[in-house]
Amino acid sequence: MFTDKQSFVDAFKERFIALNGKSIEDGTEQEVYQTLATMVREQAMPKWIHTRDRQEEKHSKQVIYFSLEFLLGRFLYNNLLSLDVLELVRDGLQDLGYDFTDITELEPEPGLGNGGLGRLAACFLDSLAALSLPGHGNGIRYRYGLFKQKIVDGYQVELPDNWLRDGNMWETRRQDKAVEINFGGWIEMKQIGDRLRVVHHPDEVVLAVPYDMPIIGYQNDVVNTLRLWNAESPLDDEAYLEKTKGTYKDLLKHKQSIATISEFLYPDDTTYEGKVLRLKQQYFFVSAGIQSMLASYLKRNKSLKQLGDHYAIHINDTHPVVAIPELMRILMDEHGYGWDEAWRITKSVMSFTNHTLLAEALEKWPVEMYQRLLPRVYQIIEEINRRFCRDVLVNYPHLESHMGEIAIVSNEQINMANLAVVGSHSTNGVAQIHTDILKQREMRYLYEMFPLRFNNKTNGITHRRWLLKSNPRLSDAITEAIGPSWVEHPNDLEKLMDVSKDRSFQERVMDVKQQNKLDLAAYIQEETGEKVDPHSIFDVQVKRLHAYKRQLLNALHIHALYLKIQADPTFTMVPRTFIFGAKAAPGYYYAKEIIRYINALATLINKDKRASQFIKVIFLENYRVSMAERIFPGSDLSEQISTASYEASGTGNMKFMMNGALTIGTLDGANIEIRDAVGDDHIFIFGLSPQEVMNYKKFGGYHAAEMYHAHQEIKDVVDGLVNGTFDKVGEYQFQSIFDSLLVYNDDFLVLKDFVSYMRAQRRVDEVFSDQARWAESSIVNTAKSGIFSSDRTITEYANAVWNIKPTSVK
Known part of the structure; x- marks a missing residue:
C-alpha cells in the first residue's frame, strides 16, 4: 500500500521492472499505463475480497442489476480518486517524467453501452458502491461493443470498436464460476421417483464464462462487482471433433456461432437471424446471472423459499425480462418447487424499470422464435399468461375487451413489458411525467389491476x-x-x-x-x-x-x-x-x-x-x-x-x-x-x-x-x-x-x-x-x-x- 508520493515512486519503479523486464527510462507510455493500472487493481483487490466477505458475514441482502448495457467510461482516474491516491500518483508520475493526463488517455473505453440506458446503469453502480450498498451489475462482455463511428463525406460509417485489443486491465476471468446455457432442442417429461420432472434436451450448449470488474466506492473501502459474461464453447477442440465426428470446418463454424453471442451490442435485427441472435444474447446473460446468483446463495442456505430476503434482481428495461420465466424454470425444474411457491419467490425477487414510451422499444417477440430457441421457457411464459388471463376474467371482467392489450401472449407475440409488470413486485418509470403517462396510457389497465406496484424513480447521474x-x-x-x-x-x-x-x-x-x-x-x-x-x-x-x-x-x-x-x-x-x-x-x-x-x-x-x-x-x-x-x-x-x-x-x-x-x-x-x-x-x-x-x-x-x-x-x-x-x-x-x-x-x-x-x-x-x-x-x-x-x-x-x-x- 503506497501512502505518499515517494513510496508510490519506489513501488512503481519496482513494479515496472517486474512487469516489463526493463527500467522505466526505456519504457513506453503504454507500459506505464499498464503498470499503473496493475498497481491500482492490486490496491483494490484486498478491499474487493474484504467487501465480499463482510457482505456475506452480515447476511446483507444484495441487488443484482441486470442490464444489456453498461456505458462505463474509463476507470483509471475514477479508481485513483476513489482510493484517495489521485494527487500523489499524479505528482509521482510527474517526478518520473510522465504526464498524468497523457497516461490516462491511453486507457481504452469499454465498448459495453450505447446511450442513456447504459450510462444510467454505470452511474447506478457508482452510487451503490459510494453509498456502501451491496449492489452488483450483470451483463455481457462484448468483444466489439456497439461500433466506432467515422464520418466520411458526411455519411456515418461503422467500424468495429476493438476495445479489447490490448486486453482489459480491470477484469478478472473466473473460469471456476462458468455455467452452461441451453438453446433449442426438445422437452421431455420424466418420472423421477414419485413425481414428473422436466428434462430439456438442447440442440446447442454454450459456456458462459464470467469476467469480474471491481466497482470501487468513493473513499469508503467498498468494492462491488460488475460481472460480464463471455460466450465460449463448453468443449475443447478435440472433444468437439470427437463428439460430433465433424470436420475442422465444422469446428470453426461452431466456434464462430458461439462467439457471436458476446461479439456485438445490438446486432442488426432487420433479419430473422439477427433477431434470433438478440434473443440468444438476452437469455445468455440472464440465465448465467441467475445461475451464478443461486450458486452463491445455496452455499450458505438450504432452502430457496427465502430467496427474496437475500437477493433482488433489477430488470433494466425489457431486454432482461426473460429473467422472470428463467427463475421459474430453475425453481421448478431443478429444485422441485411447485408453481405457486415458485411464482411467489420469483415476484419477491424481481423489480422492473421501464425506460421508454416508444412502442418499438417495448419488446415483443414472435411466439415461434421462443418456442424454437427457448422451448421450456416458452412453456412457462404460456402458463403465466394462461393463469393471468384467467385471473383477469374472474376479477376484472370489464377488461375482457382489452385482453389483447394486457395479455402476455397475444397475436402470436410475447409482450415483454406486460410480463415484466405481472412477474415482478415493482414497476417504475424514470421521471414523474413518464411514470404518469405509463399509468394513464401505455399500461393503464395493468395499473388499474396492480396500482401499488407502480412508482416513480427519477433518474440521476453520479x-x-x-x-x-x-x-x-x-x-x-x-x-x-x-x-x-x-x-x-x-x-x-x-x-x-x-x-x-x-x-x-x-x-x-x-x-x-x-x-x-x-x-x-x-x-x-x-x-x-x-x-x-x-x-x-x-x-x-x-x-x-x-x-x-x-x-x-x-x-x-x-x-x-x-x-x-x-x-x-x-x-x-x-x-x-x-x-x-x-x-x-x-x-x-x-x-x-x-x-x-x-x-x-x-x-x-x-x-x-x-x-x-x-x-x-x-x-x-x-x-x-x-x-x-x-x-x-x-x-x-x-x-x-x-x-x-x-x-x-x-x-x-x-x-x-x-x-x-x-x-x-x-x-x-x-x-x-x-x-x-x-x-x-x-x-x-x-x-x-x-x-x-x-x-x-x-x-x-x-x-x-x-x-x-x-x-x-x-x-x-x-x-x-x-x-x-x-x-x-x-x-x-x-x-x-x-x-x-x-x-x-x-x-x-x-x-x-x-x-x-x-x-x-x-x-x-x-x-x-x-x-x-x-x-x-x-x-x-x-x-x-x-x-x-x-x-x-x-x-x-x-x-x-x-x-x-x-x-x-x-
Whole structure:
C-alpha cells in the first residue's frame, strides 16, 4: 500500500521492472499505463475480497442489476480518486517524467453501452458502491461493443470498436464460476421417483464464462462487482471433433456461432437471424446471472423459499425480462418447487424499470422464435399468461375487451413489458411525467389491476464523474464557496444559492466556464480542424440520434439562420457554435440522413465567409463518455428538445445542468423537474405540452402542410432541403427528410414547434448578452442539480424497492 508520493515512486519503479523486464527510462507510455493500472487493481483487490466477505458475514441482502448495457467510461482516474491516491500518483508520475493526463488517455473505453440506458446503469453502480450498498451489475462482455463511428463525406460509417485489443486491465476471468446455457432442442417429461420432472434436451450448449470488474466506492473501502459474461464453447477442440465426428470446418463454424453471442451490442435485427441472435444474447446473460446468483446463495442456505430476503434482481428495461420465466424454470425444474411457491419467490425477487414510451422499444417477440430457441421457457411464459388471463376474467371482467392489450401472449407475440409488470413486485418509470403517462396510457389497465406496484424513480447521474472528475475547475470554485461537504452530500450544492447573485463569485464561475470553453475549442480543432470562437455561445446537442430527439429541429434552426444571413446584409446575432455528437443505429436510414444533413450544413456554413462570422457547425464523430467529459464543462446551452411525452427522462440534461449550462427544452422527461427546480427564469421552455402532443396523436388534427404554407420561414428552410441550396458544396439533396415532414405529416411535430423554438432561441441571445444574468442562471442550475444525483435515486430504490441496507466494510 503506497501512502505518499515517494513510496508510490519506489513501488512503481519496482513494479515496472517486474512487469516489463526493463527500467522505466526505456519504457513506453503504454507500459506505464499498464503498470499503473496493475498497481491500482492490486490496491483494490484486498478491499474487493474484504467487501465480499463482510457482505456475506452480515447476511446483507444484495441487488443484482441486470442490464444489456453498461456505458462505463474509463476507470483509471475514477479508481485513483476513489482510493484517495489521485494527487500523489499524479505528482509521482510527474517526478518520473510522465504526464498524468497523457497516461490516462491511453486507457481504452469499454465498448459495453450505447446511450442513456447504459450510462444510467454505470452511474447506478457508482452510487451503490459510494453509498456502501451491496449492489452488483450483470451483463455481457462484448468483444466489439456497439461500433466506432467515422464520418466520411458526411455519411456515418461503422467500424468495429476493438476495445479489447490490448486486453482489459480491470477484469478478472473466473473460469471456476462458468455455467452452461441451453438453446433449442426438445422437452421431455420424466418420472423421477414419485413425481414428473422436466428434462430439456438442447440442440446447442454454450459456456458462459464470467469476467469480474471491481466497482470501487468513493473513499469508503467498498468494492462491488460488475460481472460480464463471455460466450465460449463448453468443449475443447478435440472433444468437439470427437463428439460430433465433424470436420475442422465444422469446428470453426461452431466456434464462430458461439462467439457471436458476446461479439456485438445490438446486432442488426432487420433479419430473422439477427433477431434470433438478440434473443440468444438476452437469455445468455440472464440465465448465467441467475445461475451464478443461486450458486452463491445455496452455499450458505438450504432452502430457496427465502430467496427474496437475500437477493433482488433489477430488470433494466425489457431486454432482461426473460429473467422472470428463467427463475421459474430453475425453481421448478431443478429444485422441485411447485408453481405457486415458485411464482411467489420469483415476484419477491424481481423489480422492473421501464425506460421508454416508444412502442418499438417495448419488446415483443414472435411466439415461434421462443418456442424454437427457448422451448421450456416458452412453456412457462404460456402458463403465466394462461393463469393471468384467467385471473383477469374472474376479477376484472370489464377488461375482457382489452385482453389483447394486457395479455402476455397475444397475436402470436410475447409482450415483454406486460410480463415484466405481472412477474415482478415493482414497476417504475424514470421521471414523474413518464411514470404518469405509463399509468394513464401505455399500461393503464395493468395499473388499474396492480396500482401499488407502480412508482416513480427519477433518474440521476453520479456527480463524482460528471462534476468532480470532468470539471475540476468548477469543483474547486464550488468548494471554495461552500466547503467540501457537497462531494459526499450532493444536495449541499443548494448552498450555492446564497452566492448566486454575488458578483465576485459570478465572475469566478464565468472565468471557469471560459477556461473550459478554451479547452473545448482546442479539442474541437484537434478533432475536426475547425477553429471556433470561444466567446460564442456553445450550443450543444449530444445524445443518441433518433427522430424523436429532434436533432432535425436543431438543424433546421441553423439552416434558417444561414438563410437569414444570406438574405439580409445587415443581419446580426450573438455568435454561436453549434456542437453535435450522435450515433445512429446501423440500420436506421432516416437517422443517418439527419447526420448527413448536419454535416452538409457544417460544410456549407463553415466555408462561407460571412455566415461563419456568426455561426459554426461542428459534428464530433464517435461520441463517447470521455468526449462527453470534455464537452459538458465547456457548454453554455443544453439542447433537450425531444417531442413532449416521448423522452422517458434523459440524463444528459442533468449533466449539462450540473456543469452550469442552461437548458433549452420541451416539457418532456426530467426537463419538467429541472424547470420546477430552477424556476422559469433559468431555463428556456418552448413547444407543445405533453397533453397537446398526446391529443394530436390520439385525435389527429395536425397538418404539417398548413405550417409549411403559413410560415415563410418554415417554407424556405424546408424547401432548402431539396432546392439545390447545398449544390455549392456537393450534390446534397435530402428528399427523405423533406418527405418525412410534408408527405408523411411530420410524425414528431418538428414544424409545429419550430416557431416557438425560434422564439426561445432569440431569448437565449438576449439573456447571454447580459453576462451577469447568465452567470446567475448558471449558478442556480448547478445549485439545484444535487437532487439529480444518482445517490438520491439509488437511495430511493434501496429503501422502497430493493430493501437493501448499507454494509460498512471499514
